[in-house]
Amino acid sequence: MPAKRRWKDILAWLALAALILATAAHLLTRPPTMPAYETVRAGWKPSEAWLYDRDGRLLDSERVDFERRRLAWVPLKDISPDVRNTVVAAEDHRFWSHGGVDWLAIASATKARWTGGRSRGASTLPMQLAAFLAPELAQPGQRGWLAKIRQMRAAQALAGEWTHEQMLEAYFNLLPLRGEAQGIGAGAQSLFGKTPAEMNRTDAALFAGLLPNPAASAEMLGKRACRIAKAADCTAIDAAAATLVSGERATRFDPGLAPHLATRMLDKPGKRVTTTIDRRIQTAAIVALRRQLAGLGATRVRDGAVVVLDNATGEVLAYVGGVGLKSTAAEVDGANAPRQAGSTLKPHLYAQVIEHGWLTAASILDDSPVQLDTASGLYVPRNYDHSFKGPVSVRHALASSLNVPAVRALVIDDVQEFRDRLWVLGYHSLVEDGEYYGFSLALGSAEVSLVEQANAFRTLANQGRWTPVHFRKGEPAGEPRQIVRPAAAFIVGDILADASARADAFGADSALRLPFWAAAKTGTSKGMRDNWCVGFTDRYTVAVWVGNLEGDSMRAVSGTSGAAPVWRDVMMALHAGNPGKPPKMPEGVEARRISLPGTREPPRREYFLTGTAQSEMAAAPQAARRPRITSPVSGSVYALDPDIPIDRQRLAVIVSGDVPGYRLILDKRVLGDADGGQQILPRPGIHMLTLVDPGGKPIDRVRFTVR
Secondary structure (H helix, E strand, C coil): CCCHHHHHHHHHHHHHHHHHHHHHHHHHCCCCCCCCHHHHHHHCCEEEEEEECCCEEEEEECCCCCEEECCCCCCHHHHHHHHHHHHHHHCCCCCCCCCCCCCCHHHHHHHHHCCCCCCCCCCCCHHHHHHHHHHHCCCCCCCCHHHHHHHHHHHHHHHHHHHHHHCCCCHHCEHHHHHHHHHHHHHHHHHHHCHHHCCCCCHHHHHHHHHCCCCCCCCHHHHHHHHHHHCCCCCCHHHHHHHHHHHHCCCCCCCCCHEEEEEEEECCCCCCCEEEECCHHHHHHHHHHHHHHHHHHHHHHCEEEEEEEECCCEEEEEEEECCCCCCCCCCCCEEECCCCCCHHHHHHHHHHHHHCCCCCCEEEEEEEECCCCCEEEECCCHHHHHHHCCCEEEHHHHHHCCHHHHHHHHHHHHHHHHHHHHCCCCCCCCCCCHHHHHHHHCCCCEEECHHHHHHHHHHCCCEEEEEEEEEEEECCCCCCCCCHHHHHHHHHHHCCCHHHHEEEEHHHCCCCCCCCCCEEEEECCCCCEEEEEEEEEEEEEEEEEEEECCCCCCCCCCCCCCCCCHHHHHHHHHHCCCCCCCCCCCEEEEEEEEEECCCCCCCEEEEEEEECCCCCCCCCCHHHHCCEECCCCCCCCEEECCCCCCCHCEEEEECCCCCCEEEEEECCCCCCCECCCCEEEEEEEEEEEEEECCCCCEEEEEEEECC
């Protein structure tokens, strides 16, 4: 074969081999498809959600996505020019002139490798950005020339589709930083305690110094930042590096003022909620609660919560679910957790019996030992101090929070009626019927939340008109419902504001006494597990709870030494320079001077529902009292004995009060006259016994079971 022909064949084979190799290299170095800038920007999801007060000030943030910590996307114009220029100079100083790959830097790096010299590296910002967008381009262990070519080709593809401004903006938002932070938004906040726009030259040098190794020590970071800044004296930079590494600046942009509310309202990454909270009032409530808990000490009580409502609108102005300190259950929301109500339900009981006309603020109740037959046995209520005061007025009984008179008031009322009243007042934690709670409901045996407490007392402040509370700014207030008659709400509010009436129990100058008009009620649950103080002025309702969220008892903490001082401090802060004013007397109320012979209470001016006023109050004779069925007791269960003849197991019906003409009806059948004494021959089952007046109107009703 002629030599010329052989050379042609050789060249052809070489060309084919080169084509094959080029094709193989092209396929092996093909990068993943780079997304469009708009796609990346639209797909960015912060890991945080934010809670703002009514004026747009940040209250708290909540981490919702735990893969990385990302804040909102930061536009390039909102990044300090010092940071932009320093990072470009340190990482890719020909960024604005090349098309994704810096060929001069590659040539310099190649030469340095052959000669053993020092090179600053050839990786450009577009190449790094490509790796952020497609992590498979920079997998650990893939640092060979094929991987590098793939990254270069991806960078060229980006430069062909994106502007340099878009690439630099995306780079700043996607770059990983120290800890879990991703992007300059999270990095500027957690590392520098600033927004990206506020970062100065020193911050810029430190930021650029972090990029090669975000986990660098303070010493290494300081040296690198000093070199980038070209500083003659590195003392300030070294100090700033030490502060950055310590993480002490991380909380400036997360004030943590409402963590429990944030948990409750923030459920999606990037969500921003503007609340009704007033940051000034929220802060005042936190300070007051923290000071009180620190003063009491963790060996006595560890937890507390505060809720403040605007009476007119129902807006929640402060919501403090806890303040941490020595709490062993700091994540539990004390403002929303159901806790035993104690004596705080008594005002609603007295409001109900007053509006029915069954009692007045001057009516006499007997504070003496009493035993009540219930379905679960005898119920023997006792006062907080285990003493008895004898005959007392309703005003004195409520203001001094006496237990036995409250139970007697519930006997006059009806457990189911009272439970239903509490439900319509918003106490929706009471999911059982009246029989479940029994007479102890008068003393707050049911569990309620602090928000429920606050809004029920706000109803009294608003002359008995109820509307729901709301947390979001701009939410409609809702249609008001008249739950309590204005006259009864006014009288109960006046009792709760009467410092003289409660002096016997709380002293003349307790924490409940403010230098302006304010109504308040304290309560302590069974076993000293919960302590409450709830009250209102003409503009605000404040509810405070202190206790131990794990349920153990407090030590040496009472109504006026536990929650009341917090209530007082918050009320004083709310009314600084603008004291609360007493409410105007509504229609349906009249005032009269009364005397109360047989009691220890001096004559006074008293408020009555129109038509119920008297000049003198004394214990009523038995015949004048409201007729009612005293036996069987509602909820009782009776068991038939198979060894005793059935006609020997009759159940006697006892009715109190003056009842001529009244009749008893058993299961819709007339049993007979109420004053003649009746006996029931029981049959197994559930029975309803009703007392009706001469006109056929039901006066009392009991339900009992025979087995």
